[in-house]
Amino acid sequence: MLHLFRRSLLSMIGLILILFIIFIAIFAPYLAIQHPTYVEVSTEQGTRRIEERWDINFQDKFIPPNSEHYFGTDDFGRDIYSMVIYGTQISLKICLMVVFSATIIGIILGGIAGYFGGKIDEILMRVTDVFLSIPYLILAIAVAAALGRSIENIMMALVLVWWPQYARLLRGQVLSIRENQYVEAARSIGANNWRILFRHVIPNSFAPLLVQITLDLGAVLLVAAGLSFIGLGAPPGTAEWGLMISSGRMHMFHSWWYATFPGLAIVITVLGFNLLGDGIRDITDPKLRR
Amino acid sequence: MRLIPDPPGKIIDGEIKFKDEDLIKKTDLELQNIRGNEISMIFQEPMTALNPVFKIGDQIAEVIILHESNPKLNNKNYRFYNKRKIRKKMEKQAFEKAIEALKMVNIPDAEKVANQYPHECSGGMRQRAMIAMMLACDPDLLIADEPTTALDVTVQAQILALMKDLQKRKGTAIWLITHNLGIIAEMCDRVGVMYAGYIVEMGSTELIFDNPDHPYTRGLIGSIPKITEDIDELEIIPGNVPNLIEPPSGCRFHPRCKFCKQICKEKPPELIEVEKNHYVACHRYKEVKYSELVDFLKKK
Amino acid sequence: MEKDQIIKAKNIKEYFPIRKGIFSTVKEYVKAVDNVNFYIKKGETFGLVGESGCGKTTLGRTLIQLIPPTSGTVCFMGKNLSEISKSELRKLRLHMQIVFQDPSSSLNPRMTVKQIIGEPLKINKKIKNEEINKKVLLLLKTVGLDEQHMYRFPHEFSGGQKQRIGVARALALNPDFIVLDEPTSALDVSVQAKILNLFKDLQKKFNLTYLFITHDLSVIKYISDRVAVMYAGKIVELSTTKELFKKQLHPYSIALLCCIPIPDPKIKKEFIVIKGEVPSLINPPPGCKFHPRCPKRISICKKIEPELIEIKKEHFVACHLYQKKV
Numbered sequence: 053m054l055h056l057f058r059r060s061l062l063s064m065i066g067l068i069l070i071l072f073i074i075f076i077a078i079f080a081p082y083l084a085i086q087h088p089t090y091v092e093v094s095t096e097q098g099t100r101r102i103e104e105r106w107d108i109n110f111q112d113k114f115i116p117p118n119s120e121h122y123f124g125t126d127d128f129g130r131d132i133y134s135m136v137i138y139g140t141q142i143s144l145k146i147c148l149m150v151v152f153s154a155t156i157i158g159i160i161l162g163g164i165a166g167y168f169g170g171k172i173d174e175i176l177m178r179v180t181d182v183f184l185s186i187p188y189l190i191l192a193i194a195v196a197a198a199l200g201r202s203i204e205n206i207m208m209a210l211v212l213v214w215w216p217q218y219a220r221l222l223r224g225q226v227l228s229i230r231e232n233q234y235v236e237a238a239r240s241i242g243a244n245n246w247r248i249l250f251r252h253v254i255p256n257s258f259a260p261l262l263v264q265i266t267l268d269l270g271a272v273l274l275v276a277a278g279l280s281f282i283g284l285g286a287p288p289g290t291a292e293w294g295l296m297i298s299s300g301r302m303h304m305f306h307s308w309w310y311a312t313f314p315g316l317a318i319v320i321t322v323l324g325f326n327l328l329g330d331g332i333r334d335i336t337d338p339k340l341r342r
Numbered sequence: 343m344r345l346i347p348d349p350p351g352k353i354i355d356g357e358i359k360f361k362d363e364d365l366i367k368k369t370d371l372e373l374q375n376i377r378g379n380e381i382s383m384i385f386q387e388p389m390t391a392l393n394p395v396f397k398i399g400d401q402i403a404e405v406i407i408l409h410e411s412n413p414k415l416n417n418k419n420y421r422f423y424n425k426r427k428i429r430k431k432m433e434k435q436a437f438e439k440a441i442e443a444l445k446m447v448n449i450p451d452a453e454k455v456a457n458q459y460p461h462e463c464s465g466g467m468r469q470r471a472m473i474a475m476m477l478a479c480d481p482d483l484l485i486a487d488e489p490t491t492a493l494d495v496t497v498q499a500q501i502l503a504l505m506k507d508l509q510k511r512k513g514t515a516i517w518l519i520t521h522n523l524g525i526i527a528e529m530c531d532r533v534g535v536m537y538a539g540y541i542v543e544m545g546s547t548e549l550i551f552d553n554p555d556h557p558y559t560r561g562l563i564g565s566i567p568k569i570t571e572d573i574d575e576l577e578i579i580p581g582n583v584p585n586l587i588e589p590p591s592g593c594r595f596h597p598r599c600k601f602c603k604q605i606c607k608e609k610p611p612e613l614i615e616v617e618k619n620h621y622v623a624c625h626r627y628k629e630v631k632y633s634e635l636v637d638f639l640k641k642k
Numbered sequence: 643m644e645k646d647q648i649i650k651a652k653n654i655k656e657y658f659p660i661r662k663g664i665f666s667t668v669k670e671y672v673k674a675v676d677n678v679n680f681y682i683k684k685g686e687t688f689g690l691v692g693e694s695g696c697g698k699t700t701l702g703r704t705l706i707q708l709i710p711p712t713s714g715t716v717c718f719m720g721k722n723l724s725e726i727s728k729s730e731l732r733k734l735r736l737h738m739q740i741v742f743q744d745p746s747s748s749l750n751p752r753m754t755v756k757q758i759i760g761e762p763l764k765i766n767k768k769i770k771n772e773e774i775n776k777k778v779l780l781l782l783k784t785v786g787l788d789e790q791h792m793y794r795f796p797h798e799f800s801g802g803q804k805q806r807i808g809v810a811r812a813l814a815l816n817p818d819f820i821v822l823d824e825p826t827s828a829l830d831v832s833v834q835a836k837i838l839n840l841f842k843d844l845q846k847k848f849n850l851t852y853l854f855i856t857h858d859l860s861v862i863k864y865i866s867d868r869v870a871v872m873y874a875g876k877i878v879e880l881s882t883t884k885e886l887f888k889k890q891l892h893p894y895s896i897a898l899l900c901c902i903p904i905p906d907p908k909i910k911k912e913f914i915v916i917k918g919e920v921p922s923l924i925n926p927p928p929g930c931k932f933h934p935r936c937p938k939r940i941s942i943c944k945k946i947e948p949e950l951i952e953i954k955k956e957h958f959v960a961c962h963l964y965q966k967k968v
């Protein structure tokens with residue numbers, strides 16, 4: 053596998069970037085200087101949830117990057133470097149969870165629709181049509197606004213808007229894979245529909261989804277950051293990159309570092325996922341191989 | 343292939359690409375002229391060889407125009423090609439020639455078929471259209487690479503009969519590449535048998551089928567079921583076709599050959615003339631021949 | 643008589659609907675198999691020949707209930723498959739297996755050989771992993787492969803080896819009846835010979851009954867005891883192999899046999915070239931389906947479809963030329 057990556061410098065860079073980001077996310081508590089505390093708060097809906105809090109220290113506000121605060125501090129005197137580091141955890145959590153859940157839902161529904169066909173297919177595909185006909189950003193905004201501000205809620209909103217395209221993609225694959233003779237062979241040795249679907253059809257339909265998934269990891273990150281930016285995502289006080297840019301943009305002219313470093317973090321992560329996705333596409337598509 | 347110059351009107355069989363030293367020395371432009379004008383090729387899968395978005399008649403017409411107006415070959419037609427009126431006229435003429443070519447390959451309603459797209463035609467039709475396209479340039483040598491593999495037996499018979507007939511009328515040499523020994527026996531005058539990149543035996547069709555001297559040819563002929571005979575068990579050649587990346591040393595057939603001796607592993611045999619019109623590449627063809635005789639006597 | 647018939651098809655029809663238009667209304671049908679009657683005796687090899695697209699595969703799939711027939715009945719080992727209960731059908735179906743035409747598409751590329759051959763055992767027999775291993779190894783040896791092939795994936799095998807794996811999978815459940823759907827047409831002649839010999843050996847060893855589907859008459863001649871010739875969804879001639887190759891009666895069979903190039907240069911015959919091509923199964927010609935191409939056509943052929951009748955003992959023909967004589 054790895055030797056295939058080596059063929060393309062760009063996908064190699066993507067792989068390295070992503071490994072680097074994952075490393076940061078895992079070792080955030082050791083890399084950061086300041087650390088958040090977690091408190092339990094009650095929401096408007098009456099449920100309780102954990103929120104992140106950072107110590108406020110007004111004396112230290114707007115310190116430009118120096119050897120103590122590598123990325124400077126913000127309007128509450130919090131260390132931007134530490135917040136960017138912890139933001140990695142949040143961002144990765146959002147993209148991985150969203151894409152993973154959307155994939156599972158998409159695979160199951162798309163697989164069922166494609167394999168069984170007929171009425172089930174008709175109904176499921178009309179549902180995905182409805183979802184796909186609404187611009188996903190608008191749908192996500194509506195859902196996030198209705199659910200209230202929290203990381204969990206934007207994840208839910210994103211899963212809701214993201215699964216239909218996987219269902220679509222997988223259904224198309226399943227339609228061609230199920231025509232293979234090994235499917236019929238499995239039927240003639242007494243395998244039931246579920247076994248055929250999950251053992252023979254889905255594993256062979258999955259490959260094209262893999263590319264989409266990697267590319268989508270970056271896209272989900274962007275949308276999540278966007279939602280936070282317009283005030284629908286992470287609750288105030290969280291070290292979320294979108295949210296940090298949102299508050300930083302007001303101080304752009306006197307403290308450039310505030311919005312710049314979270315922005316760079318987003319750029320690097322999204323770039324990494326996209327390069328990786330392109331690389332995987334080249335590897336899995338034999339026609340593009342040279 | 344340089345060993346024996348091909349007199350026109352002969353059919354030769356092989357299983358790999360045509361390679362002639364003289365051709366290799368030629369420039370691309372000259373080659374382009376030779377291709378189509380002197381050598382044409384029919385492919386195995388007629389669907390992929392025809393362009394699906396053009397009408398069959400137009401495709402044949404295009405080939406005709408290209409070969410009538412090849413640039414830099416002192417062809418005066420080319421100079422006028424860019425003038426619209428003349429081009430229109432030429433295209434019309436070429437289209438008519440295309441219809442004629444289609445008629446020549448026994449396509450009923452040639453006018454109609456010329457205006458159809460490849461996917462609207464059946465496999466036999468498409469293969470005939472391909473042949474028509476090749477014949478439009480009146481080649482001296484027609485290379486047919488498994489021309490009937492994708493077709494049904496009855497349609498295959500139609501195509502083979504057509505090729506035979508055209509050969510008789512035009513004196514075209516046909517080089518037929520196939521793995522169907524029946525077609526070879528039916529169609530060919532001379533045969534070359536290839537194994538792992540080498541011609542191992544070559545000669546007139548009768549000699550090869552009656553009196554094969556190379557162990558591979560013998561195995562091959564023994565391994566096909568025949569409708570003219572009753573057999574209880576087919577002969578088999580043990581082992582598999584070697585990969586050509588790391589071919590066996592010496593004679594490439596030696597791991598599967600029952601006559602194999604030390605020399606076979608070391609030295610690749612050369613193609614030698616064992617009798618008139620019969621070439622074999624085997625160190626031990628005499629022993630093979632002898633064992634044949636013994637088999638024959640045993641049967642008696 | 644009835645007793646030694648392992649499988650019997652009665653008036654089998656298999657129509658595939660073609661949906662068209664916005665409302666997906668069924669306008670036409672592909673009549674892939676149209677009113678076919680025959681039986682196969684225990685322990686014999688029954689050949690089925692015909693041109694591409696004439697419905698051979700569909701007939702095979704219908705027989706072993708991979709697709710239910712549109713109408714008609716199949717009796718297997720004396721039981722009418724459309725009358726018995728679902729669980730009984732499921733059990734009976736395991737006694738019928740199929741080997742496919744295309745060895746690469748009939749093996750799941752993401753499963754090892756062991757998984758592929760072990761799957762039927764795992765699903766149907768509650769046996770332990772070690773026993774599965776043992777059985778898979780035994781099956782591999784039966785079809786001429788060995789232990790080192792157990793953990794490889796299908797793409798690591800040649801076409802002939804893949805076909806052997808397919809055969810091993812079909813044998814895993816000790817079937818009585820196997821449909822061989824052009825098992826050698828994707829293979830080289832020298833490999834074909836090996837696989838054909840394997841089929842013969844296995845038949846002797848396990849007392850198998852075959853339905854051998856092919857378009858290659860010389861293979862049929864070599865392997866089968868009785869043959870049916872199919873044309874456009876119908877059986878046009880059915881007889882013992884010897885008889886059919888000696889004296890074909892139906893004009894299509896005659897043409898078919900004439901069209902086969904014989905690998906013997908001394909027999910130089912003229913092909914009897916029949917004009918035209920295989921008709922579409924959506925709008926087949928009325929009357930005898932062969933009549934647009936038939937050199938011996940008589941006036942009645944255009945209107946009335948000939949029935950398959952026994953002309954001599956064990957020799958059935960569907961052609962008006964012979965109908966009158968009876």
Ligand SMILES: Nc1ncnc2c1ncn2[C@@H]1O[C@H](COP(=O)(O)OP(=O)(O)OP(=O)(O)O)[C@@H](O)[C@H]1O
Nearest residue numbers: 658672674693694695696697698699700701857923
């Ligand atoms: N599921 C299906 N839906 C619609 N049409 C079908 C279906 N399966 C087969 N057919 C049609 O039925 C006809 C017979 O097909 P079948 O596969 O039985 O032919 P065959 O005799 O096995 O041909 P070949 O020699 O090429 O394998 C064909 O015209 C095919 O297009």
Ligand code: SF4
Nearest residue numbers: 593596599606624625
């Ligand atoms: S040279 Fe030797 S190994 Fe090769 S075919 Fe002849 S006898 Fe066999």
Ligand code: SF4
Nearest residue numbers: 930933936943961962
């Ligand atoms: S019924 Fe008529 S058309 Fe059909 S095969 Fe016989 S003679 Fe020919």
Ligand SMILES: [Mg+2]
Nearest residue numbers: 698699743823
């Ligand atoms: Mg078939």
